[in-house]
Amino acid sequence: MRVPRLVSLMAVDAREAARTQGLALSAPDRPDVHHAVVDYVVRQYPQPGAEVPRDSMVYVWFDFGEGEGGGGVREPRVDGPPGGGLRRELGEPEDPSYAVLGSF
Numbered sequence: 001m002r003v004p005r006l007v008s009l010m011a012v013d014a015r016e017a018a019r020t021q022g023l024a025l026s027a028p029d030r031p032d033v034h035h036a037v038v039d040y041v042v043r044q045y046p047q048p049g050a051e052v053p054r055d056s057m058v059y060v061w062f063d064f065g066e067g068e069g070g071g072g073v074r075e076p077r078v079d080g081p082p083g084g085g086l087r088r089e090l091g092e093p094e095d096p097s098y099a100v101l102g103s104f
Contacts, residue, residue: 005048006060011036014060022054029061039063 004021006014011033018025027033039062046052 001052001054001056003044003046003048003050003052003056003058006041006044006058007048009041011039011041011062014041018058023052024055024057025060026057027060027062033060036062 001021001023003023004017006017006025009017011030015025015034025033027036030036030039041060042063043061045059046056052058
């Protein structure tokens with residue numbers, strides 16, 4: 001059985017979609033997930049489309065409502081562009097290794 005896409009659904013709709021597929025729903029950040037109604041799912045695990053056995057648990061996380069905080073998970077900032085590409089660091093103009101590219 002495939003996990004349905006629950007992200008962007010309200011809690012009540014996410015519960016129904018999981019139940020319809022024969023899956024159980026759990027929310028680590030909301031122990032009262034079975035009473036939540038209008039909170040929106042912002043993340044899920046396993047990902048949509050993953051193959052799982054019937055009665056498997058799908059974990060969801062919700063967005064906080066207005067006035068409830070909602071700082072969420074913060075990822076660390078990384079200096080500079082992402083790796084993987086060609087990188088070259090040029091020296092300062094007075095440095096003999098300084099190169100000027102272009103046409104004159």
